[in-house]
Amino acid sequence: MKKFSRVFTVLVFLFLYIPMIVLAVASFNTGTDMAAFKGFTLSRYAELFRDRSLLALLGNSVIISILASLIATVLGTMAAVGLHNARGRLKSAVMTLTNIPMTNPDIVTGVSLALLFAFTGSVLKIKSILGFWTLLIAHITFNLPYVILSVLPKLTQMDPDLEDAALDLGCTPSQAFFKVILHDIMPGVISGFMMAFTMSLDDFVISYFVTGSSFITLPVEIYNYTKKPIHPKIYALFTLMFLTILVLMVVMNLLQGKDAERKLRKRGVRA
Amino acid sequence: MKSKRLLAPYVAWMTVFTLIPLGVVVYYAFTDSLTGQFTLANLNNLGAYLPIFLRSIFLSLISAAICLLIGYPVAYTIANTSPKWQRMLSMLVMLPMCMSFLLRTLAWVAMLEDTGIINSLVTALGLKPLPLIRNNGSVILGMVYNYLPYMITPLYTVIMKIDPRLIEAAQDLGCNHRQVFTRVILPLSVPGIISGVTMVFVPAVSTFYISQKLGSTGTTMIGDVIESQFKTAYNPNLGAALSLVMMILIFICIGFMNRFTDNDEEGVVTP
Numbered sequence: 001m002k003k004f005s006r007v008f009t010v011l012v013f014l015f016l017y018i019p020m021i022v023l024a025v026a027s028f029n030t031g032t033d034m035a036a037f038k039g040f041t042l043s044r045y046a047e048l049f050r051d052r053s054l055l056a057l058l059g060n061s062v063i064i065s066i067l068a069s070l071i072a073t074v075l076g077t078m079a080a081v082g083l084h085n086a087r088g089r090l091k092s093a094v095m096t097l098t099n100i101p102m103t104n105p106d107i108v109t110g111v112s113l114a115l116l117f118a119f120t121g122s123v124l125k126i127k128s129i130l131g132f133w134t135l136l137i138a139h140i141t142f143n144l145p146y147v148i149l150s151v152l153p154k155l156t157q158m159d160p161d162l163e164d165a166a167l168d169l170g171c172t173p174s175q176a177f178f179k180v181i182l183h184d185i186m187p188g189v190i191s192g193f194m195m196a197f198t199m200s201l202d203d204f205v206i207s208y209f210v211t212g213s214s215f216i217t218l219p220v221e222i223y224n225y226t227k228k229p230i231h232p233k234i235y236a237l238f239t240l241m242f243l244t245i246l247v248l249m250v251v252m253n254l255l256q257g258k259d260a261e262r263k264l265r266k267r268g269v270r271a
Numbered sequence: 272m273k274s275k276r277l278l279a280p281y282v283a284w285m286t287v288f289t290l291i292p293l294g295v296v297v298y299y300a301f302t303d304s305l306t307g308q309f310t311l312a313n314l315n316n317l318g319a320y321l322p323i324f325l326r327s328i329f330l331s332l333i334s335a336a337i338c339l340l341i342g343y344p345v346a347y348t349i350a351n352t353s354p355k356w357q358r359m360l361s362m363l364v365m366l367p368m369c370m371s372f373l374l375r376t377l378a379w380v381a382m383l384e385d386t387g388i389i390n391s392l393v394t395a396l397g398l399k400p401l402p403l404i405r406n407n408g409s410v411i412l413g414m415v416y417n418y419l420p421y422m423i424t425p426l427y428t429v430i431m432k433i434d435p436r437l438i439e440a441a442q443d444l445g446c447n448h449r450q451v452f453t454r455v456i457l458p459l460s461v462p463g464i465i466s467g468v469t470m471v472f473v474p475a476v477s478t479f480y481i482s483q484k485l486g487s488t489g490t491t492m493i494g495d496v497i498e499s500q501f502k503t504a505y506n507p508n509l510g511a512a513l514s515l516v517m518m519i520l521i522f523i524c525i526g527f528m529n530r531f532t533d534n535d536e537e538g539v540v541t542p
Binding site: 005006008009012013015016017018019020022023026033034035036075076078079081082083084085086090094097098100101103104105106107108111112113114115116118119137138140141144148198201202204205209219222223226230234235238241242245246249250253256257260 | 274275276277278280281282284285286288289290291292293295296298299341344345347348349354355358359362363364366367368369370371372373374375376377378379381382384386387388391416419420469473474476477478479480484494497498501507510511514517518521522525
């Protein structure tokens with residue numbers, strides 16, 4: 001039974017990773033058809049690095065993701081601290097507000113923001129309102145709940161006496177926040193930021209509805225590419241991004257593992 | 272007082288960019304696309320889309336059920352490995368989600384198409400090519416593949432937290448393996464099942480692109496229709512009416528599913 005479930009799990013992981021393998025193999029293909037391997041070449045990678053416009057699109061994606069996740073992290077952490085101290089009706093109302101973008105499908109979020117921008121554009125008589133700013137606003141909006149939901153548990157776990165102790169020892173409320181509370185909830189803040197960043201970097205559905213031709217990100221342009229025969233240098237880019245994220249995640253995982261072990265030793269083994 | 276000041280920017284942001292856009296959707300759904308006057312025509316036209324709505328719900332429910340059947344054993348296996356493996360495997364489950372879903376779907380097209388990877392293996396064996404693509408099955412496969420991580424992650428989180436002493440107690444009291452599973456483990460994983468099914472169903476029912484690439488004209492989903500109203504047919508008012516109905520439908524479904532759990536807090540598991 002145990003053996004069977006292990007084999008099954010391995011097969012499911014294989015299922016999850018087969019498309020990555022197909023795309024990675026396609027990036028070394030001399031032919032342009034993903035389904036037929038003609039011969040081995042590295043020239044797709046050379047073509048990728050010569051393609052300034054493709055790299056510029058990647059740059060756009062990275063700029064939007066960093067800006068949106070930074071702003072969302074600051075706003076979201078503030079809100080999480082406020083939410084942690086709030087009680088009763090206010091708290092449940094704000095939690096409901098936070099859950100709206102989480103339960104709404106991406107397409108509804110995208111469409112509703114697109115309509116808001118279109119409406120604002122027609123009121124203010126701005127012809128092409130869709131672009132960098134609308135994209136940034138949309139990304140901040142869908143990132144915020146991720147930050148809040150990853151910071152809030154850390155605040156709940158925190159020892160409530162910590163803040164009082166800091167205040168007793170002569171900290172001003174803002175010193176108590178920056179020196180004590182923020183330090184304690186930092187892992188949650190960082191993981192919220194990372195989650196927001198990855199969601200932003202790969203977002204296609206919402207971006208597709210809220211951006212115009214003046215500012216395009218990589219996933220949106222990939223959608224435009226997929227309507228015609230796709231150039232294999234895209235597969236090369238995908239493979240490189242996949243490897244980068246894989247390495248980053250494995251390293252983060254090992255660091256987290258060390259951190260968890262250290263904490264376990266410090267507190268005495270509880271498990 | 273302090274908490275209100277910290278919450279204010281967040282609440283203001285979410286009101287302007289989450290609540291008001293939903294109001295704008297309602298406004299567009301009830302106005303004419305040319306004159307901007309109040310009309311019920313958009314909603315009256317929805318009857319024509321009923322078959323597409325029903326098909327979307329049907330295909331998404333089947334996908335969610337398959338995800339549950341595949342995801343449960345995997346989540347259970349992961350939850351029973353050492354903490355080190357748990358961290359690594361749960362990360363590997365989520366990793367594909369960080370990569371472009373457009374390209375991963377295209378990789379499936381390359382595998383399934385009539386002259387694709389699987390069929391060239393089949394014909395090499397001297398058999399006739401199989402009809403693997405452009406049917407309901409391939410659309411379900413695409414959705415299961417894309418949303419399976421959303422099922423495994425909440426299931427794993429819930430199964431991992433089951434107190435091993437409860438299982439030992441059940442064994443001491445004379446339960447066999449099967450009874451331990453059906454009477455202890457399965458009832459305790461209900462919150463994970465509910466949130467997993469919700470997290471697969473919501474994006475699946477609203478998906479576009481998957482059915483465009485893996486399906487045929489007979490498998491058009493409601494997300495595809497909404498997308499076309501905004502991007503090619505330029506009737507945002509009809510698109511808004513369709514989004515509104517889909518949103519209400521999803522809220523009903525979520526409300527219905529949440530009735531199976533008495534504890535709302537645990538039901539909300541985020542990726």
